[in-house]
Amino acid sequence: MRVRPAMFAGSWYPSSPSACENEIHAFLEQPGMEAVSPRYFLGGIVPHAGWFFSGAIACNVIHLLARGEMPEVVWLFGMHLHQRSPAYIMTQGAWETPFGNLEIDSACAEELSGRFDFQIETVDDFTPDNTIELQLPFVKYFFPETKIVPVGPPPTPKAMEVGAAAAQISKKHGRRVRVIGSTDLTHYGPNYGFTPQGKGKEAVAWVKGENDRRMVEALTALEPKRVIEEALSHQNACCAGAAAAAISAGKALGEDSAEMVAYATSYDKNPGDSLVGYTGIVF
Secondary structure (H helix, E strand, C coil), rough: CCCCCCCCCCECCCCHHHHHHHHHHHHCCCCCCCCCCCCCCCCCEEEECCCHHHHHHHHEEEEEECCCCCCCCCECCCCCCCCCCCEEEECCCCCCCCCEEEEEEEHHHHHHHHHHCEEECCCCCCCCHHHHHCHHHHHHHCCCEEEEEEECCCHHHHHHHHHHHHHHHHCCCCCCCCEEEEECCCCCCCCCCEEECEEEEHHHHHHHHHHHHHHHHHCCCCHHHHHHHHHHHHHHCCCCHHHHHHHHHHHCCCCCEEEEEEEEHHHHHCCHHHHHHEEEEEE
């Protein structure tokens, strides 16, 4: 089986299994994670900055998804796309992680690709993408036998259709599943060309207390249409299509409530005029 190489290992996260495992253990002990209900969670929203900044949030969300029977497939929605972007999917092969390769569930992936217009990625022809790749070591560590379907839905109503179809296909094939949507929140400051509140502590407070808060509320309300509209109006999610698809899949699989695991910003570790917001949600 041919394998898509890990492009961010050794820079955005460790490249060796022992170093990854050490970080995972540290992430699971990190304070600042909210207590959530002792129930089974089918899906989650995770951030995708380098592990130094947001790895603990992503790790704890995916760890919570390990409750209950192990999944046979994990649907991973991500990619930085705009409204005019095509949708992307990988339907064959595997994806490299420090803990071993994650095989694509070709039956599910090919059926989804047959229902929509996708740009097909292969192990030789793909867009290097941190949004999905940074989750893969966590997925492989907590779900060592799972397969994956990596999908990039743009922030349009199509994202919701793709998510609902992923749920329907999972049911058709009798798969035990988890769904993960990868998005960061507001990218604020001169580094990102977005400074509606100027600079300084007041700008940071606006990001945390207003702009990101609106997106967190939309995510925890499990309202995918609102997630997309909010992101397009207020620039408070960079991968709204991915989040909307994951929520739509979760709702089609029967989930109807969500809880926040954590919220943070890059400013917490590296104060400056530019910052990015992160949240972890389970549903």
